[in-house]
Amino acid sequence: MSAVSRRSFLTGTVGVAVSFVLLPAGPAVARSVAAAPAGRMRIEESTSPTSLAWLVLTPEAITVYCGKVELGTGIQTAMSQVVVEELRLTVADVRYVQADTLLTPSQGTTAGSKSLQEGAEPLRHAAATAFAALQRMAAQHLGTADAPERVKARDGAFSWGNRTVTYAALLAEADLETVADLTVPLVATADLKVVGRSVPRVDLPAKLRATFTYVADVSLPGMLHGRVIRPSGRNATLRSVDKAPPMSVPGVTDVVVVGNVVGVVATGEAAAARAAQSAGSWALWNAGPAMLPWATLEDELRSPANWYAEVAEAPLRRGNAPAVLASGGTVLERNYFTPFLMHAAMGASASVADVRAAPDPLTGIRATVWSGSQNVTNLRGAIADLLGLPAAQVRVVYTEASGCYGHNGADDCAADAALLSKAVGRPVRVQWTRQQEHGWEPQGPASAHTLKGKIGATGIEAWWHTLYAPTHGSRPVATNAGTLVAGQLTGKLPAALPATAANSAGRNSQVTYARIPHHQVDAKLVRSFTTVPGGRAPATTGFAWKLPRSTSLRSLGGFSNTFANESFFDELAAAGGRDPLELRIAMHEDSRAVAVLAALRPAWTGRPTSGGRGAGVAFQQYELENAYAATYAEVVVDAGGTVRVTRMVCAHDCGRVVNPDGLRNQIEGNLVQGVSRALKEETVWRNDTVTTTVWQPAPPFSLAPQYAVLRFDEVPEIECIVIDRPDEPMWGAGEPAIGTVGAAVANAVFAAVGARVRRLPITPERVQAARPHA
Amino acid sequence: MTERSIRLNGAEVTLTTDDPLSQLLYALREQAGQHGPKFGCGVSQCGACTVLVNDVPTRSCVSTVAALPTAPPAQVRTLDGLDPGHPLPQAFLDEQAAQCAFCINGMVMGSLAWLESRVAAGEKKVPTRSEVATHLSGDNAQTFTYLCRCGAHNRIIDAIRAAAKEMAR
Ligand code: FES
Ligand code: FES
Numbered sequence: 001m002s003a004v005s006r007r008s009f010l011t012g013t014v015g016v017a018v019s020f021v022l023l024p025a026g027p028a029v030a031r032s033v034a035a036a037p038a039g040r041m042r043i044e045e046s047t048s049p050t051s052l053a054w055l056v057l058t059p060e061a062i063t064v065y066c067g068k069v070e071l072g073t074g075i076q077t078a079m080s081q082v083v084v085e086e087l088r089l090t091v092a093d094v095r096y097v098q099a100d101t102l103l104t105p106s107q108g109t110t111a112g113s114k115s116l117q118e119g120a121e122p123l124r125h126a127a128a129t130a131f132a133a134l135q136r137m138a139a140q141h142l143g144t145a146d147a148p149e150r151v152k153a154r155d156g157a158f159s160w161g162n163r164t165v166t167y168a169a170l171l172a173e174a175d176l177e178t179v180a181d182l183t184v185p186l187v188a189t190a191d192l193k194v195v196g197r198s199v200p201r202v203d204l205p206a207k208l209r210a211t212f213t214y215v216a217d218v219s220l221p222g223m224l225h226g227r228v229i230r231p232s233g234r235n236a237t238l239r240s241v242d243k244a245p246p247m248s249v250p251g252v253t254d255v256v257v258v259g260n261v262v263g264v265v266a267t268g269e270a271a272a273a274r275a276a277q278s279a280g281s282w283a284l285w286n287a288g289p290a291m292l293p294w295a296t297l298e299d300e301l302r303s304p305a306n307w308y309a310e311v312a313e314a315p316l317r318r319g320n321a322p323a324v325l326a327s328g329g330t331v332l333e334r335n336y337f338t339p340f341l342m343h344a345a346m347g348a349s350a351s352v353a354d355v356r357a358a359p360d361p362l363t364g365i366r367a368t369v370w371s372g373s374q375n376v377t378n379l380r381g382a383i384a385d386l387l388g389l390p391a392a393q394v395r396v397v398y399t400e401a402s403g404c405y406g407h408n409g410a411d412d413c414a415a416d417a418a419l420l421s422k423a424v425g426r427p428v429r430v431q432w433t434r435q436q437e438h439g440w441e442p443q444g445p446a447s448a449h450t451l452k453g454k455i456g457a458t459g460i461e462a463w464w465h466t467l468y469a470p471t472h473g474s475r476p477v478a479t480n481a482g483t484l485v486a487g488q489l490t491g492k493l494p495a496a497l498p499a500t501a502a503n504s505a506g507r508n509s510q511v512t513y514a515r516i517p518h519h520q521v522d523a524k525l526v527r528s529f530t531t532v533p534g535g536r537a538p539a540t541t542g543f544a545w546k547l548p549r550s551t552s553l554r555s556l557g558g559f560s561n562t563f564a565n566e567s568f569f570d571e572l573a574a575a576g577g578r579d580p581l582e583l584r585i586a587m588h589e590d591s592r593a594v595a596v597l598a599a600l601r602p603a604w605t606g607r608p609t610s611g612g613r614g615a616g617v618a619f620q621q622y623e624l625e626n627a628y629a630a631t632y633a634e635v636v637v638d639a640g641g642t643v644r645v646t647r648m649v650c651a652h653d654c655g656r657v658v659n660p661d662g663l664r665n666q667i668e669g670n671l672v673q674g675v676s677r678a679l680k681e682e683t684v685w686r687n688d689t690v691t692t693t694v695w696q697p698a699p700p701f702s703l704a705p706q707y708a709v710l711r712f713d714e715v716p717e718i719e720c721i722v723i724d725r726p727d728e729p730m731w732g733a734g735e736p737a738i739g740t741v742g743a744a745v746a747n748a749v750f751a752a753v754g755a756r757v758r759r760l761p762i763t764p765e766r767v768q769a770a771r772p773h774a
Numbered sequence: 775m776t777e778r779s780i781r782l783n784g785a786e787v788t789l790t791t792d793d794p795l796s797q798l799l800y801a802l803r804e805q806a807g808q809h810g811p812k813f814g815c816g817v818s819q820c821g822a823c824t825v826l827v828n829d830v831p832t833r834s835c836v837s838t839v840a841a842l843p844t845a846p847p848a849q850v851r852t853l854d855g856l857d858p859g860h861p862l863p864q865a866f867l868d869e870q871a872a873q874c875a876f877c878i879n880g881m882v883m884g885s886l887a888w889l890e891s892r893v894a895a896g897e898k899k900v901p902t903r904s905e906v907a908t909h910l911s912g913d914n915a916q917t918f919t920y921l922c923r924c925g926a927h928n929r930i931i932d933a934i935r936a937a938a939k940e941m942a943r
Contacts, residue, residue, distance in 0.1 A: 200870060271796075
């Protein structure tokens with residue numbers, strides 16, 4: 001037998017011993033599920049591959065097998081709330097098995113604020129179906145089979161009259177597999193007991209007790225510790241390796257060289273780190289071509305020589321903006337720019353891989369990889385390609401890392417671990433250094449924007465936005481190891497660049513102000529690497545990176561587009577003599593958009609207007625059709641141009657709220673990270689090497705610029721105004737609010753000192769340069 | 775081969791290393807099974823690896839096993855050894871003061887030493903928000919910097935103040 005079907009594995013119809021051991025006290029999930037006795041029930045929904053959810057009930061446990069993973073945003077708690085609501089239980093009663101290519105259905109990527117939106121509804125229906133089935137069984141058992149609605153559920157038991165039966169007792173007799181029935185009634189809004197409450201996060205107690213297993217904590221018997229050595233630049237190639245120096249470090253067992261991937265493997269992490277630290281003297285590189293120059297990046301983005309496609313963003317295009325703008329009146333044209341930005345997770349990426357010489361006889365798995373990936377299914381395929389194995393022989397187990405905010409180094413680190421484990425024939429844990437995370441993580445790209453608009457008596461009459469940006473999409477592709485750094489360094493090419501800006505650089509490039517009659521957005525797509533002539537595919541000869549590999553970072557193009565759009569909106573309002581908040585309200589037809597903006601009125605009317613203080617607002621409807629966010633920011637600007645954001649108010653509507661405190665936590669996180677991007681963050685490179693490879697130290701230290709993030713004494717006071725819409729669909733909250741922050745802060749700086757800064761981050765130098773001269 | 779006997783959360787533990795530059799962080803994780811201290815940056819910038827050595831917040835990613843004091847054996851305290859009922863972790867739960875929580879080890883252990891020293895000095899006042907923020911921001915001279923990337927800062931400050939109140943009672 002080569003493999004056990006996932007289905008029988010989950011329901012436990014066959015006795016399976018699974019070689020899955022997490023040390024020291026990791027969740028022995030697979031074994032306990034496999035060992036479950038015959039009494040079981042499984043509900044499956046399979047309307048489409050991305051909305052598949054499994055719920056398994058046995059007398060021992062109720063388990064959610066979910067491809068949507070906890071990224072530190074509270075998803076596990078919110079999903080559990082949704083399930084137990086229908087089952088009339090509490091969150092403590094369910095277990096949640098996260099993405100594992102062997103155990104859970106593929107639910108695509110956990111990203112884009114889509115977890116609840118895509119994952120919760122199927123689970124909810126599955127839970128409702130399970131409850132209805134249990135209720136029928138209970139009715140039978142309690143002697144009222146013809147009227148199951150009469151049996152009442154409470155604390156894991158059903159009762160009718162003075163008789164009761166527990167869920168567990170019913171499940172011990174059950175043997176049912178069924179598909180979720182979308183017609184089974186759901187708990188009515190008025191009767192919700194768990195959904196809509198601030199249930200504490202289920203994962204936090206273990207995290208505070210240090211008993212939680214992050215991916216960096218995964219430990220296997222016989223595991224070795226690895227470090228990789230990265231090339232001197234994106235386009236560098238290996239010249240020579242002298243293995244003698246690292247091998248002389250006590251504890252080092254192997255020096256691995258595969259193409260341009262160099263790694264050291266040792267019995268302990270200190271030895272691996274020690275050997276890797278001196279790599280500058282024993283691993284030598286040939287310099288490759290420089291990337292586009294960082295210092296003139298904006299010009300490069302705007303240069304047609306660097307574009308591979310010109311596209312129009314279609315859905316909201318209307319009227320004839322170019323003609324109206326050419327017809328005179330109060331017309332403005334302004335340029336904006338945002339830099340390359342890092343995810344910059346607090347934990348440098350780590351991963352563990354166990355690549356065996358032969359497949360496991362029961363599961364067929366030969367390579368198992370523990371990773372904080374946002375998409376275990378695609379990572380599995382890419383690693384299979386890297387290792388030259390069929391995808392069915394590779395298992396990727398999601399294990400939480402530090403918060404990632406998008407596609408960071410997690411997948412690439414997993415590929416490194418897989419390569420090293422394959423080379424040495426033992427499980428290997430790879431810990432990237434901080435310098436490798438900052439230097440090699442895929443990043444959110446820079447973008448340049450030109451906005452043209454006209455304001456007249458009725459408000460904004462025309463709007464034309466042209467953006468210039470590389471892709472925001474280079475996630476692993478299931479068939480292509482070239483989408484992983486280790487693949488690229490071993491001769492594979494990355495995936496072709498996308499044909500459009502949709503769901504990428506173009507996100508939120510359009511605005512949803514329905515009363516702007518003429519509206520147009522064009523995008524110029526910038527090459528990240530050399531391509532075949534006139535095409536999107538990577539060049540097959542002389543391939544070289546032109547820019548740091550760019551990818552999905554929280555809200556993708558939404559952050560830079562909304563910075564440009566909403567800064568420009570204020571510039572038009574000022575040119576037309578209009579109040580920027582009231583003009584926004586006036587330009588909307590959508591009452592939910594108006595509601596979030598109107599919620600800012602109290603803050604706005606009480607705003608400071610003197611002494612270097614001022615306030616700004618900005619609005620965004622995420623992806624033009626999801627959550628609404630309107631943000632108010634108050635700043636104080638000192639004589640030297642240093643901006644401090646002192647207070648923020650965010651009004652937020654993401655439909656039905658599952659967990660109000662969890663939602664507030666997300667909004668706060670968005671705002672803090674947004675302020676950090678607005679004021680401090682910028683990736684710098686020289687030739688083909690990123691040079692911002694550690695955190696910017698606190699004053700009085702100052703190095704050459706490093707990657708600066710907001711510190712505790714720079715965080716504003718935050719107020720969240722959550723507009724709950726219990727009868728509307730649930731929309732995600734992981735990233736809608738961050739888009740509003742850049743413009744809210746820039747608009748506040750303008751209000752405070754008259755300096756219009758059109759380039760992020762808003763540094764003291766830029767503020768001073770933009771100040772009106774006395 | 776260097777051996778260091780320490781008292782880890784009150785229990786005697788021997789750490790061994792064959793490299794005088796071996797970092798304390800790796801020894802605590804591999805040899806003593808500690809998961810509280812984490813590798814965040816490895817270069818003393820973020821605080822994720824913080825442990826207390828004789829009640830002094832110490833960045834275990836850059837301090838070495840060999841440098842631990844020997845006589846008497848160093849008292850090393852980690853998040854793993856902190857009583858879950860202690861006011862600090864409890865306050866973090868009460869305030870839901872985390873997102874991914876990867877950074878939290880630093881704020882808990884760094885504040886633990888700070889708040890204990892305040893209590894020992896008879897200080898009854900709860901530190902202000904700005905005092906807590908300043909403490910966690912660091913000045914690279916007297917105090918360390920603690921970083922959080924998820925934006926849980928305000929909640930973390932609230933939690934530390936709540937714990938301070940409790941600990942001063
Ligand atoms: S890991 Fe030690 S300070 Fe960052
Ligand atoms: S909670 Fe994630 S880094 Fe602080």
